[in-house]
Amino acid sequence: MQSMRNMMRRAVTAGLAGLLSAGAIAASSPNSEWSNFGRDGSEQHFSPVAEINTQNVARLGLAWHQGLTPGFTVSTPVQANGKLFITTGHSHIQAFNAATGRLLWEWDARTREIAQLNLHMSWGNKGIAWSNGKVIVGTTDGRVIALDDRTGKPVWEQRQYGLGDMKNNNGPPRVFGGKVIIGHGGADITPERGYVTAYDVNTGKQLWRFYTVPGDPAQPAATKAEQVMRSTWSGWMGADGKRIGGGGTAWNAFSYDPALNLIYIGVGNGFPYNHKMRSPGGGDNLFLASIVAVDADTGEYRWHYQVCPAEQWDCTAVQDMTLADVVIDGKTRKVLIQAPKNGFLYVLDRETGAFISAEKIAKVTWAERIDANGRPVENPGIRFEGNMPFELWPGPQGAHSWLPQAYSPQTGLVYLPIIEMGALIGPAKPGGMALGGNIGVSLVGDADLPGSRRSLLKAWNPVTQKLAWQVELPGDWPGGVLATAGDLVFQGRIDGYLVAYDARTGRQVWSYKTASPVVAPPISYRIGNRQYVAVMTGSGSQGGGILATGNAPYRTDYRLPRHLLVFAIGGRDKVAPVDMREPEALSDPDFKPDQATIMKGAMAFAGNACIVCHGMNAIGGGAAPDLRWSPMILDETGFRAVVKEGALKLAGMPPSSQISDADLDAIRHYLRLRAMQAPAEREAIRKGMKAKAGEMERPAG
Structure with a gap:
C-alpha cells in the first residue's frame, strides 16, 4: 500500500512539474507559430x-x-x-x-x-x-x-x-x-x-x-x-x-x-x-x-x-x-x-x-x-x-x-x-x-x-x-x-x-x-x-x-x-562588443611568383571546386575562410594536411585527396600571389567605397 501511495505521489509530482514547465514556456497560439x-x-x-x-x-x-x-x-x-x-x-x-x-x-x-x-x-x-x-x-x-x-x-x-x-x-x-x-x-x-x-x-x-x-x-x-x-x-x-x-x-x-x-x-x-x-x-x-x-x-x-x-x-x-x-x-x-x-x-x-x-x-x-x-x-x-x-x-x-x-x-x-x-x-x-x-x-x-x-x-x-x-x-x-x-x-x-x-x-x-x-x-x-x-x-x-x-x-x-x-x-538586450579589426597582410618575403605555376594553380583552384566555398579569384565571402589572409598557405606541410588529408574535416573542410601533388603545390603558389595582391585590392576598395558613399543612403543605427 505504501509503495502504491509513493508511486501515486511521484506521478502527481511529475504531472505538476510538467504543468509548471509548460507554463514556464508560454505556449504560442497555433496561428502565430x-x-x-x-x-x-x-x-x-x-x-x-x-x-x-x-x-x-x-x-x-x-x-x-x-x-x-x-x-x-x-x-x-x-x-x-x-x-x-x-x-x-x-x-x-x-x-x-x-x-x-x-x-x-x-x-x-x-x-x-x-x-x-x-x-x-x-x-x-x-x-x-x-x-x-x-x-x-x-x-x-x-x-x-x-x-x-x-x-x-x-x-x-x-x-x-x-x-x-x-x-x-x-x-x-x-x-x-x-x-x-x-x-x-x-x-x-x-x-x-x-x-x-x-x-x-x-x-x-x-x-x-x-x-x-x-x-x-x-x-x-x-x-x-x-x-x-x-x-x-x-x-x-x-x-x-x-x-x-x-x-x-x-x-x-x-x-x-x-x-x-x-x-x-x-x-x-x-x-x-x-x-x-x-x-x-x-x-x-x-x-x-x-x-x-x-x-x-x-x-x-x-x-x-x-x-x-x-x-x-x-x-x-x-x-x-x-x-x-x-x-x-x-x-x-x-x-x-x-x-x-x-x-x-x-x-x-x-x-x-x-x-x-x-x-x-x-x-x-x-x-x-x-x-x-x-x-x-x-x-x-x-x-x-x-x-x-x-x-x-x-x-x-x-x-x-x-x-x-x-x-x-x-x-x-x-x-x-x-x-x-x-x-x-x-x-x-x-x-x-x-x-x-x-x-x-x-x-x-x-x-x-x-x-x-x-x-x-x-x-x-x-x-x-x-x-x-x-x-x-x-x-x-x-x-x-x-x-x-x-x-x-x-x-x-x-x-x-x-x-x-x-x-x-x-x-x-x-x-x-x-x-x-x-x-x-x-x-x-x-x-x-x-x-x-x-x-x-x-x-x-x-x-x-x-x-x-x-x-x-x-x-x-x-x-x-x-x-x-x-x-x-522594448527589448533591452545587448551583444558584447567584438574585435572588428581586419586581418593583417601575410609576410612572405621569399615568395617569387612564377607565371606558369600561377596559371596552373588558378585552373586547379577552379577545377577542383575550391572556388565554390573560397570564392572566385580566392575572394572569400563568408562561406569559408578567405585564404588570401590565412597563414596556412605559407606552411607547405600544414596546407597538405588540410587540403588532401582532411585535418580540418571536423571544422567543415572536407579532404580533396584527388588533387595531385603538383596541382596542390600550384594552388598554394597561386594563393600566395593572391595574398600578396590582397592589401592593394583592399585599399582600392576603400577608395571606391568613399567615392560611392553619397550614392546610397546609409541606414540609421
Missing part, C-alpha cells in the same frame, strides 16, 4: 501577427540573443510549442525557450564524422520543420531524422540516399498534411535522377516517391508522369545502360494546398548543362526547370508548367512558390506565384497549372518575352550556335536565388530579393572556362560586366505585373524576406544590417547593426501577447563563395561573430 520554412504550406513568408507595426517599430529592440560558432548560419528558424529551433553547420540543432532564449537542448547529426562526404556543394542545411511534437531535419549525408521536440532525442530515421551517392541534401524539409516532403541536390555534378520523397511524420514510413526525370527506356512506363517525361527526352541513356543526361533535383521549393490536396514541387536544372549533350535528340526535357503538382496522398502527377524548356543555363525552378488568392479581371483566382532564376515572375492557376501571366523583374537577355501560351520567345544566339562565349542575363546565379520572397495578403505585393548579375557562357572547349563536374559548357558565372554585381529589394504587384517600389541594396547577395501583418517587410543586408521597410511604400522605418552580414530569412511569432522577430546572422551559401566578388567591399569574414538575434518591442 512558424513551423515550416515559409511558415505554412502557402510559403508566403508572412506573419499574421501585427503587434509590431509601422507606428511602433522604432521601439523594436533586442530581446535576447545566442552566440553561434563559425559555419553555416543562413538557415531559417522554426517556432512551435513555445520553443524556437535552429540548425547551423551540418545539422547541429538547438532548441530554446522562444520567449527567454534559455537553451533547452541540442543535438548534432555528426555528419562530418560519419563519412568522408562530398560537402563542397552543401555547406549546411537551410532549414528544418516542426510537426506534432517533432523537429524534422535532412542531413547532408542523406538521412531524414525526426527529433522529439521536448528532449532532442531521435524518434525515427530514414535514409534518403546512400552514403556513396553523388547527392547532397541542403534544402529545408517541409511537413504538409502529416507528411515529410524532401528532395535532394546533386544535378550540378552528375546525371543523377532527381526525386522527391514523402515520409509519414509520425513513423518515418516512406509513403511515395516522385521522380522528376525519366528512368530506363527499356522498362515499361509505369506512371503517367513517366509517360509525359519520356516523350520530351531523346538519347538520355547510353548503349551501355548508363545514364548520359539527367538532373532535375528538387532540393528546395515545395508548397501545399490542403483544399486541393496538391503538393507543388519546384524542379532544378539538368546535367550536363549543355542540352545537346544531355538529350542529343532534342526535346523540352521534362520535368527540368518545372513546377509540378502531385496528389498529396499518392504522389501521382496532376499537372506541370516548365519555365525553361530544354534548359541549358542552370535555369532552375527551385525558388519558393507562393500560393495566394487574388482578384484577376474581377474574379478570385487561386494562383501560384514564382520568380525562378530566369528573370521572369510567373502567375499560374494552381488548380490546373494554366498560365496566367509572366513579366521581367530583372535584366533578361535569353528571352524576349513569354508568349500567350506560356512559352518563352527565345532570343537568337543563346543555344551555343557559335564557338565564342556570349553574355547571358541573368547568369546561372539567377535573378532570384533560393533566398525567399515574401507575400503580404494585406498589400497584395510580392517582395523579391533580386540579383542583377550577368555571366559569360558558351560551348565547352578543351582548356576552356568550364567548372568542375564536366557540365558541358564554358562558364564565367561572376563576370565583370557593366551593371552587374548589384542587388535590389523589389515590391511587385503580381496581378498587374508592375513594380510598386524598389530599394537598391549593398553587394550582390540580398537576404531572404519576411512580411508581417504590421505592414512591415524585414530583410537582412550584406553590410551587416537588419532593416524594416514600410510594406506599402518601401520607406525604411528601422534598422539594427549586427556584427556580421545578414543573409538568412527572418521569421516572426507570438508568445503570449508579445511578438518577436528572429534571424540568424553570418554570410554563406553561393553569395559567400563562388559569387562573392560583388560583396568584396563589405566585411563578410568567415570568422566574424555570428548570432541568433531575437527582437521585441
